[in-house]
Amino acid sequence: MNFAFAPEEEAFLEDFRGFLAKEKCRPDADIIFAPWRETDSWLVDSPERRAFMKRLAEAGYIGMSWDKEFGGREMPGVYDYLLNEQLSSDGAPIIGKGVGCIGKTLIAHGNEALKRRFLPQILAADIEFALGYSEPSAGSDLASLRLRAERDGDEWVLNGQKMWTTSAHFADWYWVAARTDTEVPKHKGISVFIVPMDHPGLTVREIKTMGDHRTNEVFFDNVRVPAEFLVGEENAGWRYVCEALDYERFSLYTVGPLLLKFEALVELAKLVHSNGIPLSKDPVVRDQIAGFAIEVEMATMLQRRVIAKASKGEVPTVEAAMYKFYSTALGRRIANFGMDCLxxxxxxxxxxxGAPFEGRWELSDRATVVDTIGGGSSEVQKNIVARRGLGLVTDA
Incomplete structure (x- = not known):
């Protein structure tokens, strides 16, 4: 199978690289382009990074795959992927939640009031969203969520707790899945709401991870939102959540950061000496790096399978699980070997x-552990492959 990109796609990427080259000349470029932050480099969590996203929007790079009716350019979704591949390779924030899972879900299911309010702001990069899915007892099994939403006249009242909300401390709005019916099967009693993050009934508390990544727990105490802030139909939220995840298949599964990590390992082997000889001359080290080169190529092919299937209009659930599991495990092994070399x-x-390489390998060794958990743990990915890819029954 030929995984090469078409000439017009390569031309788009070349033009975008020219845009980024100018951005890298700005005085705040070291804040915007920060690959050493690992996965946190994707976040729009500073004024400088917000301004960068505004410039992306002004240049027409936000919402490229949206319909023209809603301000988009109706370009194939692969262009969103190419954009994020380059952004993540440069350690810059990526387009994600607002344009993908939230914007496209609103286009498909949102009422007119929500579309008028949020779609223009998303296209202009004026707002940031946090995703409120996981809970203390509903991580991998999202359908078990307990955060309750009850109708009270023209409002909904939300009470409960969310966990692992990475963007809660800087986002403007919260995209929240809540239980609206306890009398039906758990997948059928979920609804989605949009809640302002500055609501007085919300309390955000930091959770520190071993990879210096901040995530949060969020508490809801009689959080009242207008009825029009219900997304789509009541109790149809499970379908919307699943569709939203599908919208992200094109853009979030980039391979650039993994390639950067491997290239950094090669450079490390050239610069670090043992007994006066570069590690790159050590046959054992060379053999290990050669093995990693093969595995990086394998990861790239797994990632291209995600894009290839999504390009056909199919949902690459199994392909995405395979790539997520393999690439995060590989990133973990590369970081660990870098530590061994040092x-x-x-x-x-x-x-x-005096920390070698400014301590970035030590950070990477910790951060890559978090990568194997966030976005669905490795165990979850293996279950998806076993169930949906191999047809195995994994339940006891």
Whole structure:
């Protein structure tokens, strides 16, 4: 199978690289382009990064695959992927939740009031969203969520808790899945709401991870939202959540950061010496790096299968699970081997004087553990492959 991109897609990518080259000359470029932040480099979590997204919007890169009726350009979804591939390769924030799962769900199911209010703001990069799915007892099994939403006249009242909401401390709006019916099968009693993050009934508390990544738990205490902030139909939220995840297949499964990590390992082997000889000359190290080169190519092919299937209008659930599991595990192994190459000094963090490579390998070794959990743990991905790809029954 030929996974090469078409000439017009390559031309688009070349033009976009020219746009980024100018951005890298700005005085705040070191904040915008920060691959050392690992997965956090995707976040629009600073004024500089928000301004960068505004410039992307002004240049027409936001909402390219939307219908023209809603301000888009009706370009194939692969262009959203190419955009995010380049952004993630440069350590810049990516287009994601607002344009993909939220914007396209609103286009498909939102009422006219929600479309008029939010779609223009999303296209202009004026607002950021947080996703409220996981809960203390509903992580991998999202249908078990308990956050309750009850109708009270022209409002909905939400009470409960969400966990692992990465963007809650800087987002403007909360895209929340809540239980609206407890008398039906659990998949059928879920609805989706949009809630302002500055609502007085919301409390956001930081959760620190071992990879210096901040996520949050969010508490709802009689959070009242107007009835028009219900997305689509009541109790149809499970379908919307699943569709929203499908919208992201094109854009979130980029391979650029993994390639960067491998290239950094190659450079490390050239610069670090043992007994006066570069590690790149050590046959054992060379053999290991050659193995990683093969695995990176395998990961790239798995990622291209995600894009290839999505390009046909199919849902690459199994392909995406395979790539997510394989690529995050590979990133973890590369980071760990980088630490091995550095020896005891590799344990020094970026705050320690004399830390090799400014402690970025030590951070990567911790952050890649988080990557294997966020977005669906490796165990969840293996279950998806076993059930949907191989037809195996994994229940006891």
């Amino acid at each position: 020896g005891p000094l590799g344990l020094l963090s970026h705050e320690a004087p």
